[in-house]
Amino acid sequence: MTTEVHSLGKSSEFRRSMYVDGWNQLYLDPKKVTTLGRFCHSVGITELHLYDLHCILCDAVHDSAHQEVIESLKTNHGIQHFNAAYSCMTQLDDIARYQDTYHAFSGTILECEWWRNEPRDFSTALCCLQAAAASPLEVHAYTGWFQEDEVADLCSAIDVLHLHAYRPDGTETFSYTKSRLELLSNHSMKVVPLFSAEPDFMGPWLHKHGLHEAERLYDQAYQEWAAKEPTKLVKIGVNYFAYSHLAKAVRSD
Numbered sequence: 722m723t724t725e726v727h728s729l730g731k732s733s734e735f736r737r738s739m740y741v742d743g744w745n746q747l748y749l750d751p752k753k754v755t756t757l758g759r760f761c762h763s764v765g766i767t768e769l770h771l772y773d774l775h776c777i778l779c780d781a782v783h784d785s786a787h788q789e790v791i792e793s794l795k796t797n798h799g800i801q802h803f804n805a806a807y808s809c810m811t812q813l814d815d816i817a818r819y820q821d822t823y824h825a826f827s828g829t830i831l832e833c834e835w836w837r838n839e840p841r842d843f844s845t846a847l848c849c850l851q852a853a854a855a856s857p858l859e860v861h862a863y864t865g866w867f868q869e870d871e872v873a874d875l876c877s878a879i880d881v882l883h884l885h886a887y888r889p890d891g892t893e894t895f896s897y898t899k900s901r902l903e904l905l906s907n908h909s910m911k912v913v914p915l916f917s918a919e920p921d922f923m924g925p926w927l928h929k930h931g932l933h934e935a936e937r938l939y940d941q942a943y944q945e946w947a948a949k950e951p952t953k954l955v956k957i958g959v960n961y962f963a964y965s966h967l968a969k970a971v972r973s974d
Contacts, residue, residue: 736802736913736958737932738768742965745773748790758798760968764932768802769794770830770861770960775807778815788823802827804861809833813852820858828859830883836866843871850878863915869904876908883960886914887922891935894923895942902943906952913958914939918966927970932961 739761747753761769777783794800805816805826813829820826831853835846846862853860860878865885867875875882884901886894898914905912916935918924927935936959943956961967 734957736768737764737766737936737961738770738802738804738913738958739766739961739967740770740772740806740963742772742963744771745776748777748787754790754793757964758794758800760964761794761800762798764967764971766961767800768804768827768958769800770804770806772806772832772963774805775812775815778812778819781818784819784823787819788825791823791825804828804830804859806830806832807849807853810849810852813849817856820856826858828861828881829853829856830861830863832863834865836864841868843867843874847874847878850875854878864901867901867904872904872908876905876910879910881911881913881957883913883915886939887917887919889922889926891916891923891926891930891938894935895939895946899946902946902952902954903950906950906954909953909955911955911957913956913960915960915962917962918970919962920966924966924970927967932959932971935959 741747741757747757761767777787791803803826805828807813807816807829808831816826816829831846831849833846833849835842850860850862859880861881861883862875862879863883863885864875882905884898886898888894888897894914894916902912916923916927918927923935939959940956
């Protein structure tokens with residue numbers, strides 16, 4: 722996909738994406754699949770990050786049924802991109818096996834909170850990302866708090882960085898990510914803020930204000946920052962955690 726880059730580190734390739742939790746059960750229920758598709762269409766979500774794939778892709782017997790659901794969401798509900806979430810090399814191998822046959826995924830997304838481990842386990846996460854980068858799929862990673870000495874390796878291995886912006890108030894999300902954006906700013910890469918619709922985070926705020934206001938506030942602050950601090954970063958959209966919470970937090974009519 723070609724990305725047209727405008728001034729202020731902003732891209733015309735806007736993606737509104739969402740994690741789908743409980744995917745290993747949801748895909749088995751046609752009614753729930755339809756409900757998911759209609760929700761995505763109603764709020765403009767065109768990219769999904771699928772959790773719990775390891776429960777499906779560990780056995781090829783599930784492959785054809787799973788692929789039928791993927792194709793249905795693409796054809797009937799306008800989902801353009803599916804990214805496979807994984808947390809270890811074994812899961813990445815299962816994704817590669819499935820992808821070789823069905824070509825279902827646009828990318829992979831690493832779900833490994835290495836910054837929370839004691840001691841920090843960046844090397845394991847980096848090995849996973851480098852292995853993912855050997856495939857033609859777009860390489861995504863969810864990240865919290867990385868350090869300056871980790872940035873170069875992190876950026877060299879990925880295409881899209883999803884920055885944890887878990888705050889209860891939409892006016893606080895940019896400031897929460899600003900210090901990490903500054904560490905990344907000299908690297909040419911795509912970035913996406915990740916908002917949480919969980920009740921302890923932005924769920925109640927999103928219920929009151931909606932997705933567009935959350936995105937407008939972040940984008941306005943981001944552009945003001947980028948105008949003052951030249952950056953090689955390209956902001957390409959927004960990501961939400963996760964379907965079970967977002968569907969309760971916002972209206973889809």
